[in-house]
Amino acid sequence: MSIVDFKEVSTVGLESSPVAEALAGLRANEARYFSNKFERAFETYSAEERPDLVNYVAKVLSDERDIVITAKALEAAELEVTGDQGPIRWTHVFYEDGLAVNVLYTLAAGGKRAVGFKLSEGMEPPVELEAFKWARQKSKLAGTIRGSYFVVKGEY
Numbered sequence: 298m299s300i301v302d303f304k305e306v307s308t309v310g311l312e313s314s315p316v317a318e319a320l321a322g323l324r325a326n327e328a329r330y331f332s333n334k335f336e337r338a339f340e341t342y343s344a345e346e347r348p349d350l351v352n353y354v355a356k357v358l359s360d361e362r363d364i365v366i367t368a369k370a371l372e373a374a375e376l377e378v379t380g381d382q383g384p385i386r387w388t389h390v391f392y393e394d395g396l397a398v399n400v401l402y403t404l405a406a407g408g409k410r411a412v413g414f415k416l417s418e419g420m421e422p423p424v425e426l427e428a429f430k431w432a433r434q435k436s437k438l439a440g441t442i443r444g445s446y447f448v449v450k451g452e453y
Contacts, residue, residue, distance in 0.1 A: 298340050298341070298342050298346070299340065299341055299342075300338045300339065300340050301324055301325060301327070301328035301338075301339045301340070301341055302325070302328070303325040303326070303328040303329040303332065303339075303438060306318075306321050306322055306325045306438060307321060308320075308321040310341065310343060310371060310372050311324070311371055311372065311391065313369075313371065313393055314371065314393045314394070314395060315393075315394075315395075316394070316395040316417045316418075316419060316420055319395060319417035319418040319419060319420070319439065319440060320391060320395050320397070320417045322417070322418070322436065322438045322439035322440060323391075323395075323397050323415055323417050323418075323436075323438075323439040323442060324339075324341070324372070324391055324397070325438045325439070326436045326438045326439040326442065327339055327374075327389065327397070327399075329438065331376060331378070334378075335376075335378040335379075337376055337378060339374060339376070340374060340376075341372040341373065341374045341389075341391070342372065342373055342374065343371070343372060343373075344369075344370035344371055344372060344373055344390070346373075347373045347375075350373035350374070350375050350388055350390065351370045351373050351390055353388055353400070353453070354373075354388055354390045354398055354399075354400055356453070357400050357412060357449060357451075357453055358398070358412065360451055360453075361412065361447070361449055361450065361451060362447065364425050364426070365425060366390075366392060366396065366398065366423070366425060367423065367424075367425065368392035368393050368394035368396060368423065369392065369393040370390050370391070370392055370393075371391050371392060371393050372390070372391040373388070373389065373390045373391070374388070374389040375387065375388045375389070380403065380408075380409075382403045382405055382407075382408035382409060383403060383404060383405040383408060384403070384404045384405070385401060385402065385403050385404065385408070385409075386400075386402045386404060387399060387400070387401050387402070388400045388402070394420065394423060395416060395417030395419075395420035396414065396415070396416060396417070396420065396423060396426075397414070397415040397416075397417075398412065398413070398414055398415075399412070399413045399415075400412050400413075400449070400453075401413065402449065402453060410448065410449035410450075411446050411447065411448050411449055412446060412447055412449060413444060413445075413446040414426060414429065414444060414445045414446065415442050415443070415444045416431070416442065416443040416444070417439065417442070418439060418440035418441050418442065419440075420443075422443075426445070429445040429447075430445060431443040431444065431445050432444055432445065
């Protein structure tokens, strides 16, 4: 387990990625969001340490949209925070190709539930995600991030 520092961006855990610096910036951007919005540290684990989190994200993608991410998972994180609609479980997986996938899942019935995709700067959408429309967002930590999402309909 390591706490992501968004002031001193590090590629530790992401070194095998061809876009390690951009992916580290993307991961730091997520850490800053959770620190600012929820006053929570963003802790990541190697994918080998937390295969349950990688498998959970893979199951949601498969069940909801028949999506299988082919890139190797490098790190995973899960935080439970309190939002407007009650407790939210937020699960993240960072992949070797520069993709980050998160599942936002409000635990109360009828709450927000969605899968978000973020592409590291310079990364093209992987084949399995080509059908999505991508919005651009600027980040001091991650450069230009492209993102997309879909609403989760099932129970997980």
